[in-house]
Amino acid sequence: MRSLKRVAAWAAIAAGSLGLMAAGPAPAQSSDPIRIGSTLALTGPLSATALVHKLVGDIYVDDLNSRGGLLGRKVEWLVKDDQSKPDVARTLYEQLVTSDKVDLLMGPYATGAILSAMGVAQRYNKMLIHHTFGIPSLAKYDKHFPAWSVGPKPEETVPTTLFDALAASPKPPKTMALVTSKFPSVHFMSLGAREVAKKRGIQEVLFLEWEFGNRDFGPIAARIKDANPDFVFVGNIGLEGNMLLEAMKKIDYVPPLHFHLYPAPGPMVAAPEGKNALSVTIFEEHPPYTDNPVAAKFVTEFNKRAKAAGFPYTKVEVQAAASFTAWQLLEAAVTATKSFDDAKLADWLKKNQVPTIQGVLRFDRGNNYGDDLMRIKQVQDGNWVTIWPKEVAAPGATLKM
Amino acid sequence: MTLPSLSLLSQSILSGVFIGGMYSLIGLGLGLSWGLLRQINLAHFGFVFLSAYLSYHMATVWGLDPLLTLVLLPPLFFAIGVAMQWLLSRFLISPFNSLLVTFGFTVMIESLIQYVWTADFRRLQSGYGEEKFVLGPLYIPVPELLTLVLAVLFAFAIWAAMRFTDLGKAMRAMAEDGPIAAAFGINQRALSLILSGTCVALASIAGICFALTFTLTPTQIFSWVGVVFAVVMLGGLGSALGPLVAGVIVGVSEAVAMAVFAPSWAPLVSFSLLILMLLFRPGKV
Numbered sequence: 001m002r003s004l005k006r007v008a009a010w011a012a013i014a015a016g017s018l019g020l021m022a023a024g025p026a027p028a029q030s031s032d033p034i035r036i037g038s039t040l041a042l043t044g045p046l047s048a049t050a051l052v053h054k055l056v057g058d059i060y061v062d063d064l065n066s067r068g069g070l071l072g073r074k075v076e077w078l079v080k081d082d083q084s085k086p087d088v089a090r091t092l093y094e095q096l097v098t099s100d101k102v103d104l105l106m107g108p109y110a111t112g113a114i115l116s117a118m119g120v121a122q123r124y125n126k127m128l129i130h131h132t133f134g135i136p137s138l139a140k141y142d143k144h145f146p147a148w149s150v151g152p153k154p155e156e157t158v159p160t161t162l163f164d165a166l167a168a169s170p171k172p173p174k175t176m177a178l179v180t181s182k183f184p185s186v187h188f189m190s191l192g193a194r195e196v197a198k199k200r201g202i203q204e205v206l207f208l209e210w211e212f213g214n215r216d217f218g219p220i221a222a223r224i225k226d227a228n229p230d231f232v233f234v235g236n237i238g239l240e241g242n243m244l245l246e247a248m249k250k251i252d253y254v255p256p257l258h259f260h261l262y263p264a265p266g267p268m269v270a271a272p273e274g275k276n277a278l279s280v281t282i283f284e285e286h287p288p289y290t291d292n293p294v295a296a297k298f299v300t301e302f303n304k305r306a307k308a309a310g311f312p313y314t315k316v317e318v319q320a321a322a323s324f325t326a327w328q329l330l331e332a333a334v335t336a337t338k339s340f341d342d343a344k345l346a347d348w349l350k351k352n353q354v355p356t357i358q359g360v361l362r363f364d365r366g367n368n369y370g371d372d373l374m375r376i377k378q379v380q381d382g383n384w385v386t387i388w389p390k391e392v393a394a395p396g397a398t399l400k401m
Numbered sequence: 402m403t404l405p406s407l408s409l410l411s412q413s414i415l416s417g418v419f420i421g422g423m424y425s426l427i428g429l430g431l432g433l434s435w436g437l438l439r440q441i442n443l444a445h446f447g448f449v450f451l452s453a454y455l456s457y458h459m460a461t462v463w464g465l466d467p468l469l470t471l472v473l474l475p476p477l478f479f480a481i482g483v484a485m486q487w488l489l490s491r492f493l494i495s496p497f498n499s500l501l502v503t504f505g506f507t508v509m510i511e512s513l514i515q516y517v518w519t520a521d522f523r524r525l526q527s528g529y530g531e532e533k534f535v536l537g538p539l540y541i542p543v544p545e546l547l548t549l550v551l552a553v554l555f556a557f558a559i560w561a562a563m564r565f566t567d568l569g570k571a572m573r574a575m576a577e578d579g580p581i582a583a584a585f586g587i588n589q590r591a592l593s594l595i596l597s598g599t600c601v602a603l604a605s606i607a608g609i610c611f612a613l614t615f616t617l618t619p620t621q622i623f624s625w626v627g628v629v630f631a632v633v634m635l636g637g638l639g640s641a642l643g644p645l646v647a648g649v650i651v652g653v654s655e656a657v658a659m660a661v662f663a664p665s666w667a668p669l670v671s672f673s674l675l676i677l678m679l680l681f682r683p684g685k686v
Contacts, residue, residue, distance in 0.1 A: 043512075043515065043520075044520075044620070045520065045618075045620035046520075047515070047519075047520040048519065048520040048521045048522070048618075051519075051520075179664075182665060208663060209663060209664065209665045210659075210663075210664035210665050210667070211664075211665050211667070211668050213624045213668075214667065214668075215420065215624070215625070215628075216416060216420040216652070216655065216656065216659070216667070218412070218413065218415075218416025218417075218419070218420070218656065219412075219413040219416055219417070219656045219659035219664065220659060220664050222409050222412040222413050222416070222660065223405070223409060223413075223659075223660060225409075226405065226406055226408070226409040238522075239522055239616055239618065242522075242524075242616060243615075246616075247416075250533060250542045250545075251412060251540045252535075252540060264522055266522070267522045267524065267616065270524075271524075310519070311521075312519075312521045312522075
């Protein structure tokens with residue numbers, strides 16, 4: 001039965017996403033476009049990442065319209081600027097539903113804004129597919145669908161994948177320093193990693209927490225150096241990982257193995273001290289991900305348009321892949337149900353598996369989450385490459401120490 | 402709680418002294434403006450970051466030596482400070498309203514930075530960033546050392562200027578009692594323009610040091626406001642040496658809290674010190 005559903009889903013995707021590869025004239029369209037509404041943090045502290053989501057949305061919608069749109073109707077994407085503020089996101093989603101009367105919703109970027117949008121979607125019974133929501137246990141609405149496939153308990157499954165990768169290395173770590181930001185979607189993951197490490201018998205030689213916005217990483221670096229661990233788990237977001245590595249470099253300390261939960265991908269790969277840094281991913285620009293022709297074409301288009309837009313980091317990684325996946329989910333549901341009805345779309349997504357560029361997604365486990373598709377990547381020769389599990393690792397890539 | 406090793410403690414204290422140098426360099430101009438001009442210039446933080454970004458741009462895009470920007474940027478920012486003071490005095494902005502108006506300037510500067518350099522992270526890569534001295538178990542990075550040296554140098558230079566020059570004495574007189582000072586022939590308007598220009602030029606120097614030490618992102622502007630305000634208030638409004646001493650005390654206290662207890666306690670330090678000062682020595686804040 002499951003395989004039948006999967007075949008049906010593949011057929012839906014083939015009619016949709018794989019059309020990226022199709023050439024030829026677009027079919028005739030009705031006069032009324034389908035309006036999809038969302039907000040993004042186009043200004044404010046989250047704008048650097050949100051602009052990636054904007055670019056991906058533009059790429060997808062352009063391509064979708066070149067293929068005839070959704071069910072023969074042109075797609076119009078209405079994006080409002082939530083200024084990186086969850087309260088503004090909530091107001092704007094209200095506007096999108098009540099005033100702009102959009103047909104469908106697409107999620108904003110960042111956990112706080114997604115949670116706000118989810119509340120509005122729930123009030124109006126709208127389906128909400130979203131990109132990168134960090135705390136699955138908070139997502140209670142039954143018509144929400146996460147495109148970032150971290151599973152219902154990432155605090156257990158993600159560290160398990162990480163420690164599996166480390167255990168398979170030539171010299172598995174015996175001691176660990178776990179240092180973490182208290183940023184909400186980071187902190188619970190770090191605490192989960194602490195528990196997983198304990199169960200695996202890895203000795204914790206240092207545990208430190210800092211408030212988000214910490215300015216001086218010198219004393220933290222000095223304490224890690226003093227503890228002399230085999231492995232450093234850094235529960236960080238954005239630039240914190242770079243700041244810590246810079247502080248370590250100033251005291252001539254290079255950690256033997258270091259993992260960063262949510263680093264800013266560009267700065268980490270560009271910094272000399274980011275060498276061999278480990279992190280998590282759902283997609284990187286190498287086979288087997290790019291063996292998928294949809295993914296390969298998306299990568300080419302994203303690289304080109306990101307460069308033209310002046311992005312400092314022009315490669316497709318977690319954020320761009322999650323964003324693309326969100327649009328794939330929406331298209332697959334509409335194509336399969338031949339409907340724009342939120343209830344029908346949500347019902348279909350709950351019952352079916354959807355092939356995407358990051359893998360096959362399903363939503364039949366806790367809080368509409370499915371499998372944890374997070375993999376482990378490492379900075380090698382100035383690039384992020386997936387190193388674990390082996391089946392998705394870049395050709396020939398293994399953990400470097 | 403386990404006691405840290407001597408090398409860990411000394412390295413942490415050194416790190417605290419260096420971050421304290423940054424606090425005091427940023428706080429110096431802010432405190433002078435607040436104490437002598439009676440303006441709570443929130444735009445000071447915006448100017449620090451604008452200078453940091455310009456320094457980054459000059460070094461990265463134009464290929465200038467970052468230290469050369471120490472010569473180029475302060476005169477430009479002096480002119481900006483003069484223009485801002487002219488604007489504030491032209492519209493008779495009260496001290497409280499100056500807080501609101503300069504907050505507006507800060508938001509405008511942040512938007513300008515985002516527009517020109519985007520919200521992405523920017524890092525000034527220079528040879529200085531890699532340089533450091535090793536003294537026994539201690540590592541002394543050059544950019545931080547430069548910041549501390551400049552903080553000490555400017556604190557003492559301004560203290561000396563205020564104490565021993567006619568211009569400095571006139572500024573102190575103006576701050577003490579403007580009308581009486583004017584009756585003795587002190588040109589308040591000209592002095593205000595010079596002082597404002599000096600404060601903003603000091604902000605630009607802090608910004609250059611900031612770019613040499615930290616990775617830049619526009620929204621960081623506001624994350625420095627709380628601790629630098631605490632340093633300025635602890636050091637005494639209008640004081641030149643006060644922010645230096647207070648900056649180092651706050652920086653070292655934060656670093657020791659991070660080394661001995663937990664890094665998450667560090668943000669409590671500056672305001673705890675401020676509250677203690679208000680409780681036990683209220684006249685000094």
